[in-house]
Amino acid sequence: GxxxxxxxxxxxxxxxxxxxxxxxxxxxGYPSLFWYVQYPGEGLQLLLKAxxxxxxxxxxxxxxxxRKETTSFHLEKGSVQVSDSAVYFCALRNSNSGYALNFGxxxxxxxxx
Amino acid sequence: xxxxxxxxxHEVTEMGQEVTLRCKPISGHxxxxxxxxxxxxxxxxxxxxxxxxxxxxxxxPEDRFSAKMPNASFSTLKIQPSEPRDSAVYFCASRTGQGVLPLHFGNxxxxxxx
Numbered sequence: 001g002x003x004x005x006x007x008x009x010x011x012x013x014x015x016x017x018x019x020x021x022x023x024x025x026x027x028x029g030y031p032s033l034f035w036y037v038q039y040p041g042e043g044l045q046l047l048l049k050a051x052x053x054x055x056x057x058x059x060x061x062x063x064x065x066x067r068k069e070t071t072s073f074h075l076e077k078g079s080v081q082v083s084d085s086a087v088y089f090c091a092l093r094n095s096n097s098g099y100a101l102n103f104g105x106x107x108x109x110x111x112x113x
Numbered sequence: 114x115x116x117x118x119x120x121x122x123h124e125v126t127e128m129g130q131e132v133t134l135r136c137k138p139i140s141g142h143x144x145x146x147x148x149x150x151x152x153x154x155x156x157x158x159x160x161x162x163x164x165x166x167x168x169x170x171x172x173x174p175e176d177r178f179s180a181k182m183p184n185a186s187f188s189t190l191k192i193q194p195s196e197p198r199d200s201a202v203y204f205c206a207s208r209t210g211q212g213v214l215p216l217h218f219g220n221x222x223x224x225x226x227x
Contacts, residue, residue: 043117043218044156045205059178089156100146100169101216105155 002027004093006104013080013111021075021107023064023090031094033057033066033073034060034101038087047075047088080111115139119219120206127227131193134222137186137206146216147180147190148204156204162188193227 007022025031032051036044048057053068062077073090090104118137129151130217138145146161160170165182177196180187194198202223206216 034209036216041205041220043220044216045218049215100158100161103148103156104157 002031004090004092004102004104006088006107007088009106009108010110011107013109015082015113016079017111019075019077019080019084019109021088021090021109023075023104025071025073025090025092027071027092027094029094033064034091034093035045035062035075036066036072036089036091036103037106038089038106040086044089050108060094080109081095082111082113085109085111117205117207117217117219119203121222122146122220123225125208125225125227127194128196129194130222131191132195132226134190134203134205136188136190136219138188138205138207139209139217140186140205140219140226142209144208145182145188146206146208147188147214148206150204150221151200152200159190162183165189192224195224196206197226200224200226 003026005024029068034049035047037047038044048059050057050066056065064073064075087106087108089106092103105107120135124195147159149157149159159172160180162182177194178192180190202221204218204221206218208216
């Protein structure tokens, strides 16, 4: 079946530090991959996506590259800000699972001044 | 664009009571999803609809849970009878089309069953 595994949180970083949140997936075929972000008290919002191998999704300084050879989609940002504190979810959508998204458990990020 | 609207934001009820959660998707979206979020299990898909028809309800935990979508602008998730282990945040999300267009989430309903 389809599944997503994320690194355990919480992750605590100082402002301007480099961020990596690891995500690996299990799926047959060619899934599309996503990162969603959830700010406190809100629903999830799409952060970035990639639809095929070697695609790089980017948004708001965040990047993730679809690596089929390592089945990974790690999220990175060069310099985090306090406002990036949130929970980050890796997700996949596969044609063999209809049109729903399979989410990882989420990784909580806290950025301190 | 008003976004996906869920009500209530918070619900506290006693074990055994019926609970009804409500969702209004974004106008024009033909897919609607119900998710449940807990610390232990993360985000779980409960059920989703396409054009008001339930497509996959394999994530519904048991017969105590039921969901309906009587029209394109309204859906309900009902738990009867409720149990303490149902305590979670329930999200509704909607989307248009079949491609990789993003899901739009509501702000969720935080359910506490005592």
